[in-house]
Amino acid sequence: MISKAKHVMYVGPTAKWVGKFAKTELHPTIDTSPMLRSSLNKNAKGTEVIGLGSSFLHLGGTSGAATGAISVPASYIFIDELDFCKPEIVDMYESRLKHAATDEHDRKGVVAFFSTPTVDDYGINAKFKLSTQQYYDVHCSECSTWFTPDYFRDTFLGGYTDTLDHDGKPRKMIDLQPEDVAAEIYDVAGSHMRCPHCAENGVEHNIFEDLCDPTRRKWVAKNPKAITSGRQVFPWDLPRINTMPTIIGSMPSYTNNIANYYNFTIGIPYTDKNNSFMLAAFTCGNYSRWMTFREDNAGYGYCIGVDVGRTSNIVVGKKLGHQLHVVYLERFKSSKQLTLGERIVELAKAFSSRSIVIDAMPDFTTAQ
Numbered sequence: 001m002i003s004k005a006k007h008v009m010y011v012g013p014t015a016k017w018v019g020k021f022a023k024t025e026l027h028p029t030i031d032t033s034p035m036l037r038s039s040l041n042k043n044a045k046g047t048e049v050i051g052l053g054s055s056f057l058h059l060g061g062t063s064g065a066a067t068g069a070i071s072v073p074a075s076y077i078f079i080d081e082l083d084f085c086k087p088e089i090v091d092m093y094e095s096r097l098k099h100a101a102t103d104e105h106d107r108k109g110v111v112a113f114f115s116t117p118t119v120d121d122y123g124i125n126a127k128f129k130l131s132t133q134q135y136y137d138v139h140c141s142e143c144s145t146w147f148t149p150d151y152f153r154d155t156f157l158g159g160y161t162d163t164l165d166h167d168g169k170p171r172k173m174i175d176l177q178p179e180d181v182a183a184e185i186y187d188v189a190g191s192h193m194r195c196p197h198c199a200e201n202g203v204e205h206n207i208f209e210d211l212c213d214p215t216r217r218k219w220v221a222k223n224p225k226a227i228t229s230g231r232q233v234f235p236w237d238l239p240r241i242n243t244m245p246t247i248i249g250s251m252p253s254y255t256n257n258i259a260n261y262y263n264f265t266i267g268i269p270y271t272d273k274n275n276s277f278m279l280a281a282f283t284c285g286n287y288s289r290w291m292t293f294r295e296d297n298a299g300y301g302y303c304i305g306v307d308v309g310r311t312s313n314i315v316v317g318k319k320l321g322h323q324l325h326v327v328y329l330e331r332f333k334s335s336k337q338l339t340l341g342e343r344i345v346e347l348a349k350a351f352s353s354r355s356i357v358i359d360a361m362p363d364f365t366t367a368q
Contacts, residue, residue: 006055009077011093013084015061019047021080022059026050062089073099075109082115083123105227117269118259125269131230133222136237140195141216142205148220149193149207149236151266156194156204157248158187178261182252191244193236211239234267302327302351304344306358312340316351 012018030036041051050057058072062085074096079085100109115124135148152173155161165171181188198205210216219231235242247265254261262270307313316328334340348356
């Protein structure tokens with residue numbers, strides 16, 4: 001990047017988010033590196049542009065003031081926290097690669113996506129499914145089997161996974177709740193990941209030391225024919241830092257939203273009755289923003305407001321006391337496949353809406 005002039009972009013959810021990252025991460029890294037510090041362009045050391053040699057790192061967000069980087073031709077683009085970025089602005093950033101060199105697959109420049117996953121088939125998870133899908137497998141020192149560690153299948157929690165539920169079936173980690181961990185009735189301190197193949201043969205083998213041994217780890221692609229490289233990183237890929245007791249022990253912090261535990265701590269997409277409803281609504285049209293549907297919003301009494309335009313704004317709310325509690329936001333563009341009127345009818349049925357307010361102009365046919 002320093003020896004040959006390049007324009008590189010680093011993009012995050014918001015301008016404020018990227019600015020904070022520049023101040024707390026990028027600038028300290030440059031200041032502590034003799035090579036980078038000697039190459040720093042003193043006239044381009046800010047929170048929007050950093051010059052290194054003859055190259056420039058442009059910092060931008062998908063909302064906020066620092067979106068000027070959209071106008072800069074780039075060779076490399078790094079999109080961080082994709083699931084929290086505005087999709088239509090991400091597309092605009094990617095368009096800045098059109099002047100970059102092509103690779104053997106005729107793709108312009110290089111674009112890399114990083115993110116905490118949210119829900120299945122959206123954002124980073126959707127892109128990962130189209131990639132090589134590489135996982136950091138481990139080789140069991142007990143049975144010599146290679147496998148991909150799985151939180152739900154391979155976690156052992158004393159007093160829980162080794163006992164039966166009320167129906168006489170083995171308890172599953174997917175059913176573990178924050179209040180269960182907070183009650184301290186299970187052996188969280190002794191929790192660990194075990195080899196599933198050993199477990200099938202009645203052998204309890206803790207794979208902690210195997211996870212720590214780099215000679216017993218390797219990246220394995222589940223979809224090797226894909227042209228896009230993708231890697232999934234789990235917390236136990238850094239086993240001495242993220243031990244299973246600390247992972248499970250953090251669950252009580254997510255009492256109000258268990259999905260955040262699986263997203264931010266485990267690093268997997270998670271869809272349940274609290275967010276699957278809105279995911280279905282989000283993926284069936286041309287929308288740029290969504291809000292998670294919460295179970296405590298369920299029922300009836302919703303009202304829908306629509307601001308009609310080339311891009312229409314739709315708000316769904318529910319009256320709580322003297323206030324309107326907004327539960328869903330959407331920006332919608334009509335198409336031959338789905339008109340605005342049809343979309344409003346879909347949402348009205350989905351939310352059991354009791355009232356809809358639509359402005360008459362500029363297109364009064366929708367209100368009719």
